Amino acid sequence: MASPMKIRARMNGDAAQIRILAVHPMETGLRKDGAGKPIPAHYVQTLTVDVAGKRVARYEVGTSVSKNPLFGFRVRGVKAGDKVVASWVDNKGDTRTDEAVIE
Amino acid sequence: MNNTRRTLLKAGTNGAVLASLFAAGILRPVRVLAADPRRAAFEATGLADALRGLSAGTPAESADLVLKAPDIAENGAVVPVEVISNIPGTTSLSILVDNNPLPLALHVEFSGGGVTETVARLKMAKTSAVRAVAQAGGKFYVARHEIKVTIGGCGG
Numbered sequence: 712m713a714s715p716m717k718i719r720a721r722m723n724g725d726a727a728q729i730r731i732l733a734v735h736p737m738e739t740g741l742r743k744d745g746a747g748k749p750i751p752a753h754y755v756q757t758l759t760v761d762v763a764g765k766r767v768a769r770y771e772v773g774t775s776v777s778k779n780p781l782f783g784f785r786v787r788g789v790k791a792g793d794k795v796v797a798s799w800v801d802n803k804g805d806t807r808t809d810e811a812v813i814e
Numbered sequence: 815m816n817n818t819r820r821t822l823l824k825a826g827t828n829g830a831v832l833a834s835l836f837a838a839g840i841l842r843p844v845r846v847l848a849a850d851p852r853r854a855a856f857e858a859t860g861l862a863d864a865l866r867g868l869s870a871g872t873p874a875e876s877a878d879l880v881l882k883a884p885d886i887a888e889n890g891a892v893v894p895v896e897v898i899s900n901i902p903g904t905t906s907l908s909i910l911v912d913n914n915p916l917p918l919a920l921h922v923e924f925s926g927g928g929v930t931e932t933v934a935r936l937k938m939a940k941t942s943a944v945r946a947v948a949q950a951g952g953k954f955y956v957a958r959h960e961i962k963v964t965i966g967g968c969g970g
Contacts, residue, residue: 767928773856775919777935788927
């Protein structure tokens with residue numbers, strides 16, 4: 712089971728600052744292990760973010776994104792107390808959904 | 815290596831070649847028309863193919879598209895970048911690393927109050943230009959930044 716995401720959401724002026732850290736190996740499929748065997752690709756492909764039930768961002772992700780990827784952006788028209796729901800799916804079909812509340 | 819895909823990429827936008835491939839039964843349409851239209855762009859091994867996969871054509875330079883990135887990255891495994899689009903009507907942003915084996919790093923679409931900016935952390939195999947592409951009202955814009963990498967981050 713995948714580790715939980717770290718989600719930080721905080722009002723800053725008229726917008727909420729949202730930062731999401733997913734815990735994921737983000738293997739490219741191009742690396743080799745110690746014995747010279749290729750390490751299979753294993754990476755997050757999509758990350759969706761909803762605030763108060765509305766989709767605000769949909770990330771599509773490739774292998775050029777770092778291990779334990781961090782995503783951050785701002786959302787207007789939301790308020791403290793709104794629920795943030797983030798959900799990723801990786802290339803093996805694993806998925807993880809976590810929630811936070813805007814501070 | 816998936817030879818069918820290579821053939822398809824080489825065929826590019828040449829409809830006649832594609833049609834003949836379909837006719838020959840080499841390509842199954844169901845695979846080509848996958849649910850995610852940008853997956854091919856993510857699997858493209860060259861910058862030109864990746865840009866074509868985004869349908870970005872030749873994007874225009876814009877001073878309203880800001881790409882903040884370091885000039886030198888000591889560790890190519892984690893290179894922080896930030897993209898801010900002040901272009902009115904921006905709907906999506908993409909980030910590409912020119913010299914990576916698979917250049918397209920991420921693509922994000924905003925809706926419902928999402929501000930068109932993003933931070934991300936990239937892997938960089940070697941010194942390269944990084945480019946941000948913004949889509950606004952059917953037009954594409956680009957901003958570039960050269961990053962010198964002292965230790966590559968794509969393994970091997």
